[in-house]
Amino acid sequence: MQLSQSSAPHRAGVILPVIFIATIFLSASLLFFVQPLFTKIVLPQIGGSPAIWTTAMLFFQTVLIGGYLYAHLLTRHVPVNIQLIVHLAVWALALFFLPLAVPGGWQFDPDGPIAWQTLMLFGVGVGLPFFALSANAPLIQFWYGRSGGPSASDPYFLYGASNLGSLVALLxxxxxxEPLFGASKIGFGWAVGFAALGAFLLMSGLSARGSAALQEKTQAPTSKLTFEQVFTWAFLAFIPSSLMLSVTSKISLDVGAIPLVWVIPLALYLLTFVMTFNNRRLLGETVFKWSTRLALASLMLIFAGFTGVSLSWFSVGNLIIGFFIVALYAHHRLYQARPDATHLTAFYLTMSIGGALGGLFNSIVGPVLFSGLYEGGTTVILAFLMLMNLRQGGISIPQALVRGAVIGGFAALVAYFAAKNLGLSEFSTVLTCLFATGITAAAYLRNNTASYYAAMLVLVLAGTMMVPQKSLLRDRSFFGSHKVYEAGTLRLYGNGNTTHGAQRIADDTAERPEPLYYYHRNSPMAQVLTSERGMRAQSVGIVGLGVGSLACYKQPGQDWQFYEIDRMVDDIARNPKFFRFMSACAGDSPTHLGDARVVLAGQKDTKYDVLVIDAYSSDSVPVHLTTLEAIKLYMDRLAPDGVLVFHISNRYYDIDRPLARSAEALGLQARMQRYYGNSEVDPGDTASIVVTLSRSTEALGDLANDPRWKEITGDGEKVWTDDYANLLSILK
Structure with missing residues (x-):
């Protein structure tokens, strides 16, 4: 009998941690699995802009604050018995929102505030299930602290299990x-997991409820929190959150707004919690600080454009590694600053607020304050504050800052005169001078972090003034950044990191400006529009306006209509001070604002002879415009002998492969031309890749016998649909 009695506590000591670890692991897995899942579900409704993910993250982080606040108030003012009843009731209500889907009747309004519409869509579609999950991390840790299990007085170790579950889900x-299942099957599996979570919550709550001795203990904190503590927690949570979103946005501009691009930085963000929220020592403090300094310097060079306008895979790797090191250091500092268990829920609440402020800065404040993607560089500058030593050994912080600012100013002057006297004016050369003088200043100030920070800040600000600003327009919208600038004899328009159109400056006075770049008279798209088939077309639709270059292929008597999701693009294209294609050639042709697929779906009586899909902005792939359902819609909007044209020039993806699969599935004729351009003779004649789809060979007219257009067929892989699409499978 004695053996049985002594073994009972031992079994409880083993079982209790298992129950709580399993509960928090499952909850965290569901929490972070639903983020890319629901974003994928709604992409056909709101488009594939990188800003969509940033806004989605703002939503998730804001709801996380609500969940943490709910857990904080619940544990402060309500007995464990009632906590369990209330939380199970919230979980039960969330079941009515399953399976996850876009609410019936919801429709995107292109004239309304896009960020607000996105937030509302997420709120109605996934708000309550996500709220129920978001409260679990602090609530379950609190319950474990009341359970009497091993290490109940310091339950922060469960946060590591929570983030491990999040990491597994994200990867x-x-x-x-995504590669194996469609969104509907994934959503069903997620719903099953959410339903099963109720049983785990019940077991965890009953375990906390069952400890009568602990139930009688006071919940009052042993000490009061200070403003400095709370500010430190929020700041250390803000830096990695904002930096994660900045890195994600920059990569998304080039690689595409896809779940994998969103998931990798977020997964590394969570991994840093797993690695730091424990008592194991990662690195020596000096090595850790210098690694963070180097990472921040590397990030600043990339965000400033020193490594080039477009990201190489090497730059992408540096971005991710630099972010990981900085986030690791921030969360290491955060764990060191944690309070005792009586302030556990306040600690997590403050962390969630800091993380949400990062999302707010990147998705709302940044686009208002900055004309370009400068949030990353701003956050890097702020991140240097983490390295500041408040005890400067005989010199006050204000004195140290002034000293550093003076040295930084002197270094900037040296860089300026070096660039000017040597006749150097290129962007990269100026940055090189700044970087060299910055390294010198850093070496001199290495023992005083405050001075080092001030010197670097002055150098960065000086650099922004020293680099010549040749842009005629630099602005941004919800869907990306926009730039109009002149280079040599050309005026160019850049969206993100890709040039989407150009006009010769001399054509400002010409009757009809000459289309250039992808739309040059030798290009595949020009071949279609100037062919016998294109010339006899009565109606032409263009999805993706750019600067309106194709408009100057419009023939007298033809009806042309354009589709553009971004109002700012339409404003740029129609402003003759920038580009004259629309005003000179198609000023009376309307632009339908909104996601082209949604707009076309409402135009049931529209029939085009030629429909051009040119919506692949900055190498991203709007998957919802490339699926089988999308192509069916396009074909339905074509005349029986109409031609569907896809412009698919891309540095990273072979988009012809899913198009060929869909064409084969629908019994369509598919042709492709890889045009290599002739930029040595004409800088406006660049390479492009174009695919045409038609119901018959005869519909192509004289293009059917053009040897430059090669027939393409499906590769036997799975057809892309709204439910299933795998971008990883078409990486070059």
Whole structure:
């Protein structure tokens, strides 16, 4: 009998941690699996802009604050018995929102505030299930602290299990779930997991409820929190959150707004929690600080454009590694600053607020304050504050800052005169001078972090003034950044990191400006529009306006209509001070604002002879415009002998492969031309890749016998649909 009695506590000591670890692991897995899942579900409704993910993250982080606040108030003012009843009731209500889907009747309004519409869509579609999950991390840790299990007085170790579950879910979505299953099957599996979570919550709550001795203990904190503590927690949570979103946005501009691009930085963000929220020592403090300094310097060079306008895979790797090191250091500092268990829920609440402020800065404040993607550089500058030593050994912080600013100013002057006297004016050369003088200043100030910070800040600000600003326009919208500038004899328009159109400056006085770049008279798209088939077309639709270059292929008597999701693009294209294609050639042709697929779906009586899909902005792939359902819609909007034209020039993806699969599935004729351009003779004649789809060979007219157009067929892989699409499978 004695053996049985002594073994009972031992079994409880083993079982209790298992129950709580399993509960928090499952909850965290569901929490972070639903983020890319629901974003994928709604992409056909709101488009594939990188800003969509940033806004989605703002939503998730804001709801996380609500969940943490709910857990904080619940644990402060309500007995454990009632906590369990209330939380199970919230979980039960969330079941009515399953399976996850776009609410019936919801429709995107292109004239309304896009960020607000996105937030509302997420709120109605996934708000309550996500709220129920978001409260679990602090609530379950609190319950464990009341359970009497091993290490109940310091339950922060459960946060590591929570983030491990989050990490598994995030990697599992793009690498396993998305390539193997469609969104509907994934959503059903998620709903089953959410339903099963109720049983785990019940077991965890009953375990906390069952400890009568602990139930009688006071919940009052042993000490009061200070403003400095709370500010430090929020700041250390803000830096990695904002930096994660900045890195994600920059990569998304080039690689595409896809779940994998979103998931990798977020997964590394969570991994840093797993690595730091424990008592194991990662690195020596000096090595850790210098690694963080180097990472911040590397990030600043990339965000400032020193490594080039477009990201190489090497730059992408540096971005991710630099972010990981900085986030690791920030969360290491955060764990060191944690309070005792009586302030556990306040600690997590403050962390969530800091993280949400990062999302607010990147998705709302940044686009208002900055004309370009400068949030990353701003956050890097702020991140240097983490390295500041408040005890400067005989010199006050204000004195140290002034000293550093003076030295930084002197270094900037040296860089300026070096660039000017040597006749150097290129962007990269100026940055090189600044970087060299910055390294010198850093070496001199290495023992005084405050001075080092002030010197670097002055150098960065000086650099922004020293680099010549040749832009005629630099602005941004919800869908990306926009730039109009002149280079040599050309005026160019850049969206993100890709040039989407150009006009010769001399054509400002010409009757009809000459289309250039992808739309040059030798290009495949020009071949279609100037062919016998194109010339006899009565109606032409263009999805993706750019600067309106194709408009100057319009023939007298033809009806042309344009589709553009971004109002700012339409404003730029129609402003003759920038580009004259629309005003000179198609000023009376309307632009339908909004997601082209949504707009076309409402135009049931429209029939085009030629429909051009030119919506692949900055190498991203709007998957919802490339699926089988999308192509069916396009064909339905074509005349029986109409031609569908896809412009698919891309540095990273072979988009012809899913197009060929869909064409084969629908019994369509598919042709492709890889045009290599002739930029040595004419800088406006660049390479492009174009695919045409038609119901018959005869519909192509004289193009059917053009040897430059090669027939393409499906590769036997799975057809892309709204439910299933795998971008990883078409990486070059």
């Amino acid at each position: 599992g979505f793009p690498l396993v779930a």
